[in-house]
Amino acid sequence: MRFCSRSSLALGPLIGAFVGAALVLTASRAASAAPCADLPAPVIYGLGGSATKPLLSKIAGGLTAAGTLSVVYQAPGACLGINGLLADTKITGTASFWDATGREQSCTLPDAGQTVDFANMGNTAVSCPGVGALPNDVGDFLGPVNAYTVIVPLASSQLVISREAAYFAFGFGQLGKAQPWIDDTQIFRRDASSAVQLVLSIATGVPAEKFKGVDTKTNQGTITAVAQSSKPEAAIGLVSGEVADANRASVRVLAYQHAGQRCGYLPDSSATAFDKKNVRDGTYHLWAPIHFFAKIDPNTKKAINTNVAKFVGLFTSEVAPPANLNVIEAEIKSGNVPKCAMNVWRESDLGPLSKYTAPEPCACYFDQVATGATTCATCSDTKACEGGKTCRRGFCEAR
C-alpha cells in the first residue's frame, strides 16, 4: 500500500504525536551529555531512521577526524525525519554524533530546540504517512542502495519466506496460520514511520499501520528481540540490510520470494557472502536507495545550507571528500551498494526495474572491498587496462 494519496491533514496529529513522543523519550535520556553546540564547528543536525547508522558512523566519523564537519543525528524513525524537516520541527533531548574513530556518542540539544538541517531515510518521501509530493524547496539526494531484510534467530530452521507468507505472518499474526510464524509475541515489527516496515508494506500489501506483533522501536531493538527469543522457531523480524549484516553472528536473513517469483533469494549470493549479488542483479526484490532531504534553492537545486550541501554532496559525488575519507569504500563496508556497482535500477520504492550501466562503474572495486577478491584485472598509472576497459580505483572496470 502506498501512502501518497492519504490526507496529510488527517495524519497531521498522528505525526505530531509520534514526533512528540519521540522527543519526550529522548529528552528523558538527556542526563549528562555535553551540548551538541559545543562540537567543533560547523555542526549540522539530521533527523530520520536508525537504519543508516552504520553508514553514518563511517562518514560522520571521517568528517570529524578531518575536522570538516560535525554531524549530529537523532533517529526516532524514518518518516519522522522528513516530516520534521517539512514542518520545521525543533528537536530536543539527546542526539548522536560520531567521534573521530566512528564511535557513536551522545550530546544534548538546546532546551529551546534545534532546527533540523537534513532528513535521512531508506524510502521515498511519498511512501511516508502525511507526505505527498515534496515541495519545490526540498531536495531529495540519493545515497547508496540498502537492502531490507526479514530475519530469524540463528536457531531457527527457516531459510526462506514468500511475499504471501509475510502477508499472513505480519498481517494476521496467529490467525494467518503461516507456520511457524504464528505467535504474535514472537513477531517483531516496527511502526508505520519505519523505512523497513514501509518497504515490507509495499512488498506484501499489509498496511504499514496494521502489522501484527511487538514494536521493537529501532533496528537494533529488532536484532536484540529476535536474537534473544525464547522461541526461536517462531521468531521473525524486519531490519535494514546493513544492520542485519552487522549482526550476522546473532541473526540470519531469510531468502525472499516475491509474488510471481519462482523461488527466494538472499541479498547476497550465499548466507556467508557480502557481495550483494542478488541486489545488484535484481533477483532480490527488497532494496531501495537511501535518501537525504534538505531545503534547497528551487532554481539551483542546491542545498541552501552550504554545510549540508557539503555533506549530501559526498553521497552524490558532487563534493570531494577529505583525504582521510573514502566514501565509496565506507558505503560498501557498511553493507550498502553504491549506485556505480548496480546492474539494475528503479525510480520508486520497489518499483519496476530496468537495466543500469553506471557511467563510471565500480563493480570490480565493490567486489574487492566487499568480498576481498575480484576477477577483474588490476591496473595503475603504468599498467593500462586491455579490451577497452577503464582503470578506476586500481581495477579494470567495464567502461
Add this chain to the structure above:
Amino acid sequence: MKTRHRAALAISALACLPVVVLVACSSAPVDDAPSRQPIPTANPTGTTPVTDGGDAPDAACFGPDQCFKCEPVQLVDFLNACTDGKCIPFDNAARLPLFKAGEPLPPVP
C-alpha cells in the same frame, strides 16, 4: 516449479519440517530475445510467473526450473532471471492454509 520440488515441499509440510530445495539456473545468451507485450510486475496470488492474458512470453525464454533467460523487461523477468546463484522456493500452496491459488488474498483484519 518442478514436480519433485512440489512433492518435497508437500512432504515437508506434512512432517512439519522445513525442506530446502536449492535451484540453480545457468545464464543463457540474451541477444536473441524476442519482443513481447508487457506482463504484470507481480502475481498477487501465486508463485508462478504470470501474464496479463495477452501475448504470452515466448516459451523459448524459459530455461531450466522456469528461469527467464531472455532480455528482462518487466519486474517479474528480473526476479526470475536465470543466474548461477542459488535460490530457495517457498511453496505457498503447501505451507499457507489461507492461500488459495488463483484467488485474491483475504483482506488484512
